[in-house]
Amino acid sequence: xxxxxxxxxxxxxxxxxxxxxxxxxxxxxxxxxxxxxxxxxxxxxxxxxxxxxxxxxxxxxxxxxxxxxxxxxxxxxxxxxxxxxxxxxxxxxxxxxxxxxxxxxxxxxxxxxxxxxxxxxxxxxxxxxxxxxxxxxx
Numbered sequence: 001x002x003x004x005x006x007x008x009x010x011x012x013x014x015x016x017x018x019x020x021x022x023x024x025x026x027x028x029x030x031x032x033x034x035x036x037x038x039x040x041x042x043x044x045x046x047x048x049x050x051x052x053x054x055x056x057x058x059x060x061x062x063x064x065x066x067x068x069x070x071x072x073x074x075x076x077x078x079x080x081x082x083x084x085x086x087x088x089x090x091x092x093x094x095x096x097x098x099x100x101x102x103x104x105x106x107x108x109x110x111x112x113x114x115x116x117x118x119x120x121x122x123x124x125x126x127x128x129x130x131x132x133x134x135x136x137x138x
Contacts, residue, residue, distance in 0.1 A: 002077050005044065006079045021077065021130060026054060031054050031056060033056045042057065078096065085106060097124060101120060113136065
């Protein structure tokens with residue numbers, strides 16, 4: 001699962017970065033799923049997905065449904081947003097991406113299933129996110 005959307009534009013990771021991550025995961029046999037919460041986010045999901053082999057933009061789902069969607073994921077990668085943090089709380093392998101919020105405020109630290117990358121005004125590189133993702137999938 002790739003949670004690219006967040007409440008504040010400055011907290012987003014670039015579409016190009018999501019595509020690069022998605023291609024790497026796809027090349028390794030994973031299907032990239034790009035959930036969305038509103039029409040604008042759906043358009044971004046579709047834009048990212050068209051550049052990643054076999055990527056899926058799912059139909060809308062409720063917050064209640066998010067629990068089962070997350071439970072079925074091999075990996076969740078997302079920006080500083082509620083669904084990313086929910087995946088971490090549920091104990092799923094989770095990469096939390098920080099682009100413009102202080103990592104120390106919300107980072108997951110209670111399990112080895114979480115990787116925190118980036119920080120305020122210091123988004124992580126694609127290589128950092130790929131390395132964090134692959135370490136959780138190993």
